[in-house]
Amino acid sequence: MQAAPPADRRRRRADLLTHIVLILGVLLFALPVWIVLMGSTHDGAAIGRGEVPLLPGAQGLDAYRRAWTEGAVGTTRVPVALMLWNSFVMAMLIALGKIAISLTSAYAVVFFRFPGRMLAFWAIFITLMLPVEVRIFPTFKVVSDLGMVNTYAGLIIPLIASATATLLFRQFFLTIPDEFVEAAKMDGAGPLRFFRDIVLPLSRTNMAALFVILFVYGWNQYLWPLLVTTSADVETIVIGIVKMIGTESNIDWSVVMATTVLALLPPIAVVVLMQRWFVQGLTDTEK
Amino acid sequence: MATLSLSGVRKQFGTTPVLHGIDLDVADGEMIVVVGASGCGKSTLLRIVAGLETASAGSVRIDGRDVTGLEPADRDIAMVFQNYALYPHMTVFENMAYGLKIRGMKLPDIRRRVDEAAQMLEIGPLLDRKPRQLSGGQRQRVAMGRAVVREPKLFLFDEPLSNLDAKLRVQMRAEIRRLQKRLGVTSLFVTHDQVEAMTLGDRLVVMHQGRAAQVASPMEVWGRPADTYVAGFIGSPAMNFLAATLLEGGGAAMLRAGPVIGFARAVSAAAAGTAVTLGIRPEHVEPAEGGLPLAIDLVEPLGSETVIHGTLPGGEVLTARLPIPASGIGATMPLRLPPEAFHVFEGASGRRLD
Numbered sequence: 001m002q003a004a005p006p007a008d009r010r011r012r013r014a015d016l017l018t019h020i021v022l023i024l025g026v027l028l029f030a031l032p033v034w035i036v037l038m039g040s041t042h043d044g045a046a047i048g049r050g051e052v053p054l055l056p057g058a059q060g061l062d063a064y065r066r067a068w069t070e071g072a073v074g075t076t077r078v079p080v081a082l083m084l085w086n087s088f089v090m091a092m093l094i095a096l097g098k099i100a101i102s103l104t105s106a107y108a109v110v111f112f113r114f115p116g117r118m119l120a121f122w123a124i125f126i127t128l129m130l131p132v133e134v135r136i137f138p139t140f141k142v143v144s145d146l147g148m149v150n151t152y153a154g155l156i157i158p159l160i161a162s163a164t165a166t167l168l169f170r171q172f173f174l175t176i177p178d179e180f181v182e183a184a185k186m187d188g189a190g191p192l193r194f195f196r197d198i199v200l201p202l203s204r205t206n207m208a209a210l211f212v213i214l215f216v217y218g219w220n221q222y223l224w225p226l227l228v229t230t231s232a233d234v235e236t237i238v239i240g241i242v243k244m245i246g247t248e249s250n251i252d253w254s255v256v257m258a259t260t261v262l263a264l265l266p267p268i269a270v271v272v273l274m275q276r277w278f279v280q281g282l283t284d285t286e287k
Numbered sequence: 288m289a290t291l292s293l294s295g296v297r298k299q300f301g302t303t304p305v306l307h308g309i310d311l312d313v314a315d316g317e318m319i320v321v322v323g324a325s326g327c328g329k330s331t332l333l334r335i336v337a338g339l340e341t342a343s344a345g346s347v348r349i350d351g352r353d354v355t356g357l358e359p360a361d362r363d364i365a366m367v368f369q370n371y372a373l374y375p376h377m378t379v380f381e382n383m384a385y386g387l388k389i390r391g392m393k394l395p396d397i398r399r400r401v402d403e404a405a406q407m408l409e410i411g412p413l414l415d416r417k418p419r420q421l422s423g424g425q426r427q428r429v430a431m432g433r434a435v436v437r438e439p440k441l442f443l444f445d446e447p448l449s450n451l452d453a454k455l456r457v458q459m460r461a462e463i464r465r466l467q468k469r470l471g472v473t474s475l476f477v478t479h480d481q482v483e484a485m486t487l488g489d490r491l492v493v494m495h496q497g498r499a500a501q502v503a504s505p506m507e508v509w510g511r512p513a514d515t516y517v518a519g520f521i522g523s524p525a526m527n528f529l530a531a532t533l534l535e536g537g538g539a540a541m542l543r544a545g546p547v548i549g550f551a552r553a554v555s556a557a558a559a560g561t562a563v564t565l566g567i568r569p570e571h572v573e574p575a576e577g578g579l580p581l582a583i584d585l586v587e588p589l590g591s592e593t594v595i596h597g598t599l600p601g602g603e604v605l606t607a608r609l610p611i612p613a614s615g616i617g618a619t620m621p622l623r624l625p626p627e628a629f630h631v632f633e634g635a636s637g638r639r640l641d
Contacts, residue, residue, distance in 0.1 A: 179372035182339050187386035188360035197385070201376040 033264070040064065040257035047253035063254035067262065080259050082233070083240040088266055090155050090225070090236060091218030097160040098214050099207055106169035107195055111181065121170070128163040133223065140227055150231045159224060165210055172206050173199065212274045216267045237263045289350035289440035289473050290315050291336065296345035298331050305331050307497045308345065316471040318464070320488030322478055324520070327494040330445060333477045337443050338362050349440055365434035366443040370450065371426045373418040373433075379405075380414040383433045397436075404435040407466070424455045431466065442467065442474040448483060460486060481521050485509070493517045511630075515637035518566050518630060524594055524606050526566045530634065535559040540631070544601025546579060550629035552641040562634030567624055569594065572607035575623035581605055582619050588612065595620070 035054070039047050042057030067080045108114075109121045139158045148154030176199065184194045225236045235243075241263060244256050291313040298306040306328045313319050321329045334340040336347055338359035346355045354362045365386075373382050380401055387397045405411045408428045418426055427447060434442055444463070448456045464487055467474050478484055484491050485505045493500045493508060493516075501513035512518035518526045531540035534547065537554035540563055541547050548565060557563070585596040593613045596606050597620070607622060614620060631641045 177370065177372065179368045179370055180374065182337075182359075183366070183368060183372035183374075185339065185359045186337065186364070186366050188389045189385075193389065198374055198376075204376075 036257045036260050040254055040261055042254055044252045044254040047257070048251065059254060063258035064262070066252075067255045067258040080237065080240065080262055083235055083237040084262060084266065086152075086234055087219055087236040087238065087263070089152060090221065091215045091266075093152070093156045094159050094218035094221075095211050095214035097156065098162040098165050099210055101160060102162050102165035102169050102210075103200075103203065103207075106166050106173055107199060109166075110170055110173040111191070111194075124163050124166050126163075127161075128167065132159070136223065136227065143228060149228055150234055152234060154228050155225060155234060155236075158228075159218070159221065162214070165214065168210065169203065169206065172203060176202060208274050208277050212271055215270045219267050290348075291441060291473055291475070292348045293332075293336070294346055294348075296332065296335060296347065297343045298328070298335060298340065299343045305497050306335075306342075309499055311492060311499065311502065313473055313475070316473055317489045318467050318474045318476060318487060319490050319492060320476045320478060320484040321492045321494060322481060322484035322488075322520075323494030325479060328497040329477045329479075329492075329494045332494070333443055333445055333475060336441070336475060337364060337366055362441075363439050364441040364443060365437045365439040366445065367430045367434050367447045369446045371418075371430040371447075373426060373429055375418055378415050378417055379410065379421070379429050379432075382418065382429060383414075383436050386433065386437050400436045400438075401432075404432045407435070408432050423451050424459060427451060427459055431463070435466070435470065440473065442472050444474065444476040444478075446478055448478070448480070456483075463487065481523065485521070491521075493520060495520075511639070512566075513639055515564055515566065515632045518632070522568055524569045524608065526568050526630070527572075527603075527605050529565045529567070529599075529603050529605075531563050531565050533557055533559055533561045533563050533631075540565060542599070542601050542603065544599070546601075548624060548629070549626045550631060550641070551627040552629075552631070554631050554640045556640050557633065563640065564632040564634050564637065566630035566632060567628050569606045569608040571625060571628035572605070572609070573623045573625060574607075574609060574611065574620060576621060578621040578623040580619045581607070581622050583613065583616055586613050586616060 035052060038053045038056060040063050041059050041061070042051075042053045043059055044063075046053065046057070069079050069081070105120075105124065109117060109124075143149060143154045143158060146154075148157070180198055181194070184198055189197060220238060221236070222238050222242075225239050226242075229235050229239065237259070241256065241259055244259065245251055291311075293309055293311040296306055296309045297304070309332060311319070321332060323329045331340060335342045338354070338357060338361075342355065346353055348354065349362060349364070373379075374385070377385065383401045383404065384397045387400065392400075401414070402411070405414055408431060410425065410428050410432060413421060413425060413429070418429070421429065430447065447463075448459055451459060460483055463476075476483075476487055478487075485508075488505055490502060490504050491508050492502050493513075495516045501508055501517045503511075503513075508517060508521050512521065512526075515528060519528070529542055529548075531542050531548065533540050533554065537557065537559070539547050539549040550565070554563075579599055581595070581597040581599060583595050583597040587594040587596075592608055592610050594606060594608050595613045596604070599605055605622075629641075630639065632638060633640050
């Protein structure tokens with residue numbers, strides 16, 4: 001065999017280097033998940049002793065059964081099933097609500113000329129710069145005065161407006177050619193028909209992408225649910241996990257880890273399912 | 288089937304006037320081509336007729352009905368856009384049917400009309416495709432189909448051929464003309480292409496800086512252009528212009544370098560000594576012994592004919608289109624400028640004098 005030309009060799013060396021970096025990255029991200037996955041199949045006491053299990057243990061799926069139906073011993077004892085449901089409802093409604101509100105507000109800002117239009121846009125835009133934490137106490141006051149503490153409504157409504165999503169939709173709407181608007185006018189489509197028949201179908205991919213991001217955002221909410229939920233029936237999974245490890249003694253680590261794994265599943269499912277849709281949407285649109 | 292009449296249509300964007308009062312009467316079934324360089328206001332005019340833009344003053348009447356204040360949808364018109372504006376997520380059928388569906392037409396009726404139009408435009412096999420699966424020419428047909436199914440009073444075309452390649456453009460041009468004749472729908476066609484304008488229009492509106500410089504049939508625009516702008520815009524290569532001074536009697540003028548040029552149609556509207564611009568089309572210049580000597584500086588052979596560029600003794604630039612191969616660069620060729628081929632324009636205003 002002949003020696004490879006230098007250019008080839010150099011390229012191969014660069015390939016090797018990128019692969020090493022990539023593999024290191026993957027290990028770095030995957031290792032904690034792997035430890036949790038393995039830990040959930042071990043006896044809780046083993047982890048309590050400081051062992052880091054890297055291989056499946058003897059317990060099998062017992063911890064999952066207990067977590068799903070009973071919850072953690074010595075904590076709130078809310079079954080994980082209920083917490084998952086609560087988190088799911090919250091994440092779902094936040095994602096859908098954010099999309100619905102930003103779509104309509106972006107539509108108004110882009111396609112209509114009305115006094116105060118730019119003012120409205122900038123008002124929305126500026127709230128981008130305010131983190132949720134800044135307004136969290138006034139928001140809590142309002143929510144509690146309205147008697148929405150410990151309700152789904154209290155959990156969801158304060159988080160439902162999104163400047164980011166509005167901005168993204170606005171940018172997308174600006175790329176819709178004026179000719180479509182004009183053709184629709186000639187066809188006799190009013191603003192609502194244009195929205196329903198043209199703008200919505202064209203925004204499908206954007207909606208899918210945003211849904212994934214916003215669902216995960218809703219699912220991972222921590223601070224707000226911590227403030228606004230005190231009763232078990234609206235407790236979310238993130239809060240649940242924190243409460244499980246919050247009690248100093250007697251932590252049933254295998255249940256905690258099983259719960260963590262369960263908490264991971266819905267966002268993964270959403271990403272995987274929507275990704276399919278997302279790719280189909282991408283190949284389906286105009287170049 | 289309808290007439291269209293514009294009177295005193297003006298448009299201003301902010302303080303910038305774009306249209307300075309356009310008057311136009313279009314007869315039933317007529318195809319009017321609005322032609323002009325970019326920025327002359329031709330598209331604005333079309334959009335005012337469409338109702339996508341509101342006129343600052345003046346009125347638009349379709350079939351005698353004042354539609355100046357009406358929405359585009361209520362004007363009973365259809366428009367073919369430059370980039371076709373086909374909705375990308377709808378099939379060809381849905382695209383064509385959309386306007387009818389909104390107007391509340393029953394599905395069987397819609398299907399019948401779309402099928403009819405599709406057959407006429409030979410796009411029947413494409414009805415289930417999405418626009419992105421079509422070629423440029425096919426999209427163009429679908430865009431026309433969408434206009435045809437509406438059976439409107441008026442067709443508006445906004446440079447619909449400018450995105451096609453040269454060969455397809457010629458083909459679609461002929462098809463649009465045939466279709467328009469066959470349907471007999473009054474049409475307004477906007478273009479910047481003079482060949483399109485000449486071949487498509489029953490009459491042309493040559494626009495220049497927001498005014499209609501001339502409204503006439505293509506042959507009249509070519510044969511008797513109203514001013515130097517129209518004369519230079521229509522015809523390729525463009526008409527030659529020679530600065531001259533009118534002589535006594537109005538039948539001749541003197542070029543700067545001295546030669547006197549006679550023209551067949553004597554000018555009576557201007558006094559002797561008036562500065563005039565003489566126009567002669569390159570195709571009317573003839574090679575002749577003893578004519579004006581042209582110093583050739585560029586030769587463009589086109590096969591069947593040759594375009595030569597050069598300068599006359601007085602320094603005037605002249606272009607000639609000759610049916611013979613010409614001698615090379617640097618040579619001098621004697622040319623005759625036939626008196627009957629001259630157009631005489633007033634030097635200052637550019638208006639036609641003869």
